[in-house]
Amino acid sequence: NAGVTQTPKFRVLKTGQSMTLLCAQDMNHEYMYWYRQDPGMGLRLIHYSVGEGTTAKGEVPDGYNVSRLKKQNFLLGLESAAPSQTSVYFCASTLGDLVEPQHFGDGTRLSIL
Amino acid sequence: AQRVTQPEKLLSVFKGAPVELKCNYSYSGSPELFWYVQYSRQRLQLLLRHISRESIKGFTADLNKGETSFHLKKPFAQEEDSAMYYCALRVDNAGNMLTFGGGTRLMVKP
Numbered sequence: 001n002a003g004v005t006q007t008p009k010f011r012v013l014k015t016g017q018s019m020t021l022l023c024a025q026d027m028n029h030e031y032m033y034w035y036r037q038d039p040g041m042g043l044r045l046i047h048y049s050v051g052e053g054t055t056a057k058g059e060v061p062d063g064y065n066v067s068r069l070k071k072q073n074f075l076l077g078l079e080s081a082a083p084s085q086t087s088v089y090f091c092a093s094t095l096g097d098l099v100e101p102q103h104f105g106d107g108t109r110l111s112i113l
Numbered sequence: 114a115q116r117v118t119q120p121e122k123l124l125s126v127f128k129g130a131p132v133e134l135k136c137n138y139s140y141s142g143s144p145e146l147f148w149y150v151q152y153s154r155q156r157l158q159l160l161l162r163h164i165s166r167e168s169i170k171g172f173t174a175d176l177n178k179g180e181t182s183f184h185l186k187k188p189f190a191q192e193e194d195s196a197m198y199y200c201a202l203r204v205d206n207a208g209n210m211l212t213f214g215g216g217t218r219l220m221v222k223p
Contacts, residue, residue, distance in 0.1 A: 004156075031209055040122060042199055042213035043157075050208055058210070090157065094209055101147065102211060104157040 006091050006105035013081045013112050021076040023091030030096035032074035036087040081112045115140040117202050119214035126190050127222050134185040134217045136200030145203040146183040152196045190221045
């Protein structure tokens with residue numbers, strides 16, 4: 001039982017390049033989330049999903065897109081990377097009730113040059 | 114909109130000293146507060162939540178609705194407590210979303 005797995009762990013991109021971050025969970029969780037972590041700003045929610053085939057915007061969605069085609073996977077896409085998107089990205093998941101806490105992945109460190 | 118504030122970015126104490134990590138929130142409804150911790154090279158993980166009213170690793174936190182605070186306390190800090198601590202707020206919403214504070218790095222010196 002790996003929990004929440006994020007790939008890749010590190011990536012360096014050039015401005016304007018695109019890429020997709022993958023989050024996979026094996027806990028049969030309904031809800032999944034993508035956050036970005038920046039110094040002094042904590043974690044800010046980018047997008048989230050409350051079930052397969054559904055997605056919604058979080059606090060800082062601009063410049064990102066997501067997809068939840070399968071229940072266990074939540075993809076975060078950057079269509080045209082910008083230096084302001086240099087950050088550490090965390091995925092999390094939870095059952096969806098109000099008791100289960102969010103479980104986090106190890107994070108993806110992304111640098112945009 | 115809801116907001117979580119952790120006024121200290123860095124808190125440095127000596128081993129055995131008491132520690133208090135401050136957390137203040139603003140939300141007009143019924144809040145649920147959490148403390149998450151991230152040890153070096155480990156995942157962010159739940160430390161405790163106010164509805165449980167439990168002590169984890171010697172840490173406690175009491176929700177004070179009058180002062181809108183949820184400070185994390187431990188009477189005797191240990192070196193292994195050194196980590197990044199995040200206070201988080203869950204509001205009444207269907208997405209089970211959390212709003213995080215900016216985090217406080219706790220350093221416990223020997």
